[in-house]
Amino acid sequence: MSVTRRITFRLYPNRTQLRQLQEWRRLHCLLYNGALANRKTQYQRFNNSVDYFEQQNCLPKFKEFWPEYKPLGSHALQSTLKRVDLAFNRFFSGLSKYPKFKSSRYYRGWSYPCNAGWRALTEGKNGHLKLSNLGSIRMRGTARTWGKPSTCTIIWKSSTNQWFASITVRCNPERELGKGAVGIDFGVLTAAALSDGTKIDNPRFLKNGLETIKLISKQLRKKRRPEKRKVKASRRWKQTKKRIAKIHGKIAQKRQDWTHKVAVQITSDNSMIATEKLNLKGLTAKAKRGKRKRQKTGLNRSILDVGIGMLKSSIQYKIEEGNGIYTEIPTKKVKPSQTCPACGHQKKKELSEREHNCHCGFQADRDIAAAMVIINYARGLEQASSDCRETSSEPIPVYCGGLAKLGSLKRRKLPPSSRRGE
Numbered sequence: 001m002s003v004t005r006r007i008t009f010r011l012y013p014n015r016t017q018l019r020q021l022q023e024w025r026r027l028h029c030l031l032y033n034g035a036l037a038n039r040k041t042q043y044q045r046f047n048n049s050v051d052y053f054e055q056q057n058c059l060p061k062f063k064e065f066w067p068e069y070k071p072l073g074s075h076a077l078q079s080t081l082k083r084v085d086l087a088f089n090r091f092f093s094g095l096s097k098y099p100k101f102k103s104s105r106y107y108r109g110w111s112y113p114c115n116a117g118w119r120a121l122t123e124g125k126n127g128h129l130k131l132s133n134l135g136s137i138r139m140r141g142t143a144r145t146w147g148k149p150s151t152c153t154i155i156w157k158s159s160t161n162q163w164f165a166s167i168t169v170r171c172n173p174e175r176e177l178g179k180g181a182v183g184i185d186f187g188v189l190t191a192a193a194l195s196d197g198t199k200i201d202n203p204r205f206l207k208n209g210l211e212t213i214k215l216i217s218k219q220l221r222k223k224r225r226p227e228k229r230k231v232k233a234s235r236r237w238k239q240t241k242k243r244i245a246k247i248h249g250k251i252a253q254k255r256q257d258w259t260h261k262v263a264v265q266i267t268s269d270n271s272m273i274a275t276e277k278l279n280l281k282g283l284t285a286k287a288k289r290g291k292r293k294r295q296k297t298g299l300n301r302s303i304l305d306v307g308i309g310m311l312k313s314s315i316q317y318k319i320e321e322g323n324g325i326y327t328e329i330p331t332k333k334v335k336p337s338q339t340c341p342a343c344g345h346q347k348k349k350e351l352s353e354r355e356h357n358c359h360c361g362f363q364a365d366r367d368i369a370a371a372m373v374i375i376n377y378a379r380g381l382e383q384a385s386s387d388c389r390e391t392s393s394e395p396i397p398v399y400c401g402g403l404a405k406l407g408s409l410k411r412r413k414l415p416p417s418s419r420r421g422e
Contacts, residue, residue: 147171
């Protein structure tokens with residue numbers, strides 16, 4: 001089964017290529033802001049709604065007035081316009097706020113939505129990336145499974161001033177799985193508790209580096225910070241800001257590395273994995289009222305520090321690569337933490353109760369007992385009917401479009417009824 005996988009390579013451009021990449025990044029940022037301003041002005045002043053295809057049809061004439069955009073490539077420019085369209089679609093769908101203008105200081109990069117304008121000269125390990133009108137750039141990285149490249153995104157990390165190429169490939173990955181079945185209960189005190197009695201401790205990457213971040217942030221408050229159109233940031237403020245960003249980047253890398261190692265550890269022993277369906281967005285929502293706002297903030301930070309969403313998605317795609325079974329049970333219906341895995345009796349527990357003691361005589365750790373309830377329920381679903389399996393936590397939203405679809409959307413003429421002046 002052919003699937004899409006994303007591999008990130010580190011780019012090592014020379015000085016000439018480095019200056020050109022920064023210039024192209026600036027031009028893409030200006031195009032993004034220009035397209036956003038065009039939509040905003042047309043609606044506020046003329047009550048005219050501008051869509052993606054109307055802006056796309058203006059690109060040929062736009063490049064005649066601005067010839068510096070010609071080397072960037074038509075597909076890459078269309079991808080930047082598509083980003084504006086995605087931002088407005090998310091706003092109209094109620095998923096995000098009204099789109100804002102991007103600062104060229106932090107604009108991250110651009111995308112090639114098809115095979116035009118770039119070529120990956122590699123077989124999955126290191127190699128070169130060839131971009132039109134720029135040349136070949138050396139890159140380093142290793143892909144577990146290589147295939148046919150489909151899209152490429154050029155990314156600039158401001159904290160370290162490094163360039164990366166995120167390439168998606170169509171491939172047929174293979175993975176060996178174990179023969180066991182296990183249920184997983186996620187938490188904060190223990191990152192993951194398995195039904196076989198294994199407990200994976202929470203590494204607490206953010207908590208371990210929080211004191212250093214607070215100390216540097218205290219130094220940052222003493223520097224001259226930027227103010228809109230009034231005061232520019234001092235050089236020391238920028239340097240201190242980069243130090244904080246670098247620490248956060250290292251924490252994110254450690255968490256990602258730990259996530260994949262734990263996922264490999266679990267999938268190498270099991271071919272059937274059951275977890276609980278969690279509303280992470282609701283669990284980490286900001287407290288609006290009450291006197292315990294600081295406690296809720298700390299709890300949200302601890303939940304996000306574990307990286308439960310990353311761990312679940314990593315386990316899911318690794319299980320699917322090996323043709324295993326991944327199931328998520330309805331938490332509100334089953335209530336794993338309150339149910340006894342031996343007799344099924346439900347009893348509400350306080351958070352301070354870390355041991356499960358049932359009247360039937362069954363005793364176990366609270367998290368491990370919940371994991372046993374999860375796998376028992378999943379086995380019942382498997383035996384009852386394969387149609388009742390829930391193989392994914394949340395459906396992928398299709399109402400906002402995507403950059404992957406942009407390659408098939410060629411420039412087309414607008415219908416006569418929608419042309420201005422006709």
